[in-house]
Amino acid sequence: MPSAPIRSVTVFGAGTIGASWAALFAARGLDVRLYDRSAEALASGCKKAIRILTSWEDVYAPAAIERIHLCPDPDSALANAAFVQESVLEDYAVKRAAHETIERFAPADALVASSTSGLLASRMQESWTHPERFLIAHPFNPVHLIPLVELVGGPRTAAESLRKAHELYTALGKVPVTLNQEVPGHLANRLATAVWREAIDLVARGVASLEDVDKALCAGPGLRWAFMGQHLTYHLAGGPGGYRNFFEHLGPALEVYMADLARWDRVPEAAKREVLEQMDAHLAGRGVAELERWRDAKLVELAKHLYAHEPAELTTHEHVV
Ligand SMILES: NC(=O)c1ccc[n+]([C@@H]2O[C@H](COP(=O)([O-])OP(=O)(O)OC[C@H]3O[C@@H](n4cnc5c(N)ncnc54)[C@H](O)[C@@H]3O)[C@@H](O)[C@H]2O)c1
Known part of the structure; x- marks a missing residue:
């Protein structure tokens, strides 16, 4: 039996990467539940996501912005979640605490992807009760402009979870690659x-x-x-x-x-x-902020040319995985 379409995503952690994921998912038509354990980080992550969406294309920004829902607690963020993009601090203990919360509040069959740049899936999986649905989906910064996402499973990740993730990120306009085994630094x-x-x-x-x-x-x-x-x-x-x-x-x-x-x-x-x-x-x-603006403008032009990421195409509403 085919799985239900994924129409919403929980972004768990609203820092640099979580905020960009939220903007990207909302731009692609998903409802986004954004959560952070710090109320301050949640508010500033939301502001950053709105800034990204507004800079992308004013015409469709209001609809995309409305798709981002701020969740003050993990329960409201995770109840009924089908897909969770975990983007908390890069540290095994912090990830472990976040993963325990995700397992406690999300349905047992929710797909959970960690944005980690350098931690091992095998080690993170040790604490999971349902490790088969857990994988790494490592993006590049800025997430909303660079298409690559690296998918890595641990020894207990189901092949089906990697397949579903590949299909989902592709439908969202990302370019996923799948590693056959974990190595430090991915590809x-x-x-x-x-x-x-x-x-x-x-x-x-x-x-x-x-x-x-x-x-x-x-x-x-x-x-x-x-x-x-x-x-x-x-x-x-x-x-x-x-x-x-x-x-x-x-x-x-x-x-x-x-x-x-x-x-x-x-x-x-x-x-x-x-x-x-x-x-x-x-x-x-020349400061970092000035260079970031220059880099992002170049990336937008390149992506338009190479990936045809025109705003009008950022409107997929259903992703069957
Ligand atoms: N920054 C980059 O260039 C980059 C690129 C690709 C991947 N990543 C990965 O993305 C992840 C996030 O990195 P970042 O740069 O966004 O970090 P960040 O420090 O900007 O944000 C992390 C956020 O996680 C929140 N957090 C910590 N513990 C939490 C918990 N238990 N529950 C909820 N929220 C919690 C913090 O409050 C903070 O807002 C890391 O795993 C990192 O390796 C980062």
Whole structure:
């Protein structure tokens, strides 16, 4: 028998990530029950969600804003919940307390996804009575603008829960990827960390300035990375012979670079000092808020181009999972 359509979601934790999830879900037509154990955080999370919705598109913002319901207690937030997006502080003890509350008040078959960036599903699942419906759904900040969500189950997560989550996030306009096993950093942050280590090392070795290292990424491979990953990029780099040809003919040259790449697993203090100094000089006083506005405007333009996330399309009302 097919499950009932999911029309509402409980966002549990209304900080940076919870507020953005709330805005995204409301924009996509879901009723949102927003809860935080701190009344102050709940109020400011709601304000942030409204700010996001208003900046997105004034025409449909009022309807989306009305779909966000502030819940002062976990009972009203979770009773009848079919889907919970947990977004509380990144700490095993805090997650455990939140998960116990979720299990106490939500129906036993509610799907529960944790936004955790770095905690393990297997460890979090230890405290669950019904661990089969629990998984990680790790978004990227800003959640409402970056489509990726990484789905990771623990050993006790049902395959059906991962499938349902995949279907649901897809219907909501996200781009889900599913890991077959848990690893620290999931997929995207591991890839980003590999690049980050080398980006620090190149600056610290004096190979190029911080500005030029960043520029080399953005004006070069970064342009393709928005729509084509490293494997497909190198398949095309192999010409008519594709990836096989690339491994055979270009692979050995890259192995020479590999032997010269940074290998440390703690950022050297001197390297950290150097990149921080160069970053201060590069920014020349420009603040984080100004840069965030610039980044978000660029992301909106890119998403429109690559994912056709026009406001008019943000109106899915039913998601059958
Ligand atoms: N900030 C990021 O860039 C980012 C990106 C992706 C994923 N995440 C993940 O999202 C989660 C939330 O991160 P954040 O940056 O939004 O944190 P945050 O500190 O901004 O917000 C966390 C919120 O959780 C609330 N909270 C704590 N315990 C609670 C409980 N028992 N019940 C209800 N509410 C509770 C706090 O009051 C706070 O408002 C973390 O697991 C983090 O790893 C963060």
